[in-house]
Amino acid sequence: MEGIFNTTGNLAPATYHYTPQNEQEAWIAIMHACIAVDENVADEELEALAQTLASKSLFEGHDVLAYSKKVFYAHAQIGSKQMIDISVDRISPENKATLFAQTIQLVLADCVVADQEKELIEYLYSALDLEAGQASKIVDVIRILNKGNICL
Numbered sequence: 001m002e003g004i005f006n007t008t009g010n011l012a013p014a015t016y017h018y019t020p021q022n023e024q025e026a027w028i029a030i031m032h033a034c035i036a037v038d039e040n041v042a043d044e045e046l047e048a049l050a051q052t053l054a055s056k057s058l059f060e061g062h063d064v065l066a067y068s069k070k071v072f073y074a075h076a077q078i079g080s081k082q083m084i085d086i087s088v089d090r091i092s093p094e095n096k097a098t099l100f101a102q103t104i105q106l107v108l109a110d111c112v113v114a115d116q117e118k119e120l121i122e123y124l125y126s127a128l129d130l131e132a133g134q135a136s137k138i139v140d141v142i143r144i145l146n147k148g149n150i151c152l
Helices: 023-036 043-055 064-078 080-090 093-108 115-127 132-146
Strands: none
Touching: 023 043, 023 064, 023 080, 023 093, 023 115, 043 093, 064 080, 080 115, 093 115, 093 132, 115 132
16 A cells, blocks of 8 residues: 555655746746756856846746746656747747847856756757757857956
């Protein structure tokens, strides 16, 4: 008898469904998916995410904390690639390159780009329907902007 404590691990997890309610939540979902893919979200990445959300007019008047809570929980359930897949359709075409650039900035915030982060960034530019040349230029510009940054 299993009782209230499942010690054998035989219970199948319930299927989890997540959909961002708007473009703002989709931005948070995608950015978080990219910085959390290596299962190590550095303080610098969280600080950069907070600064990004505070500085973009896109987020004015929105409950960023509520969106973030939903996103953090959903990411733990479904993972980074599925989070991106579910969210990309909510991003307006005129914001896709900007979101990609901001995401690169976040990934570089801790001065460490894990292999999983590199792989997911490649996946993201494709999911956002950006051309390889455009994505490469964005990465180059963000690297130039971050050159010489102090890394702790």
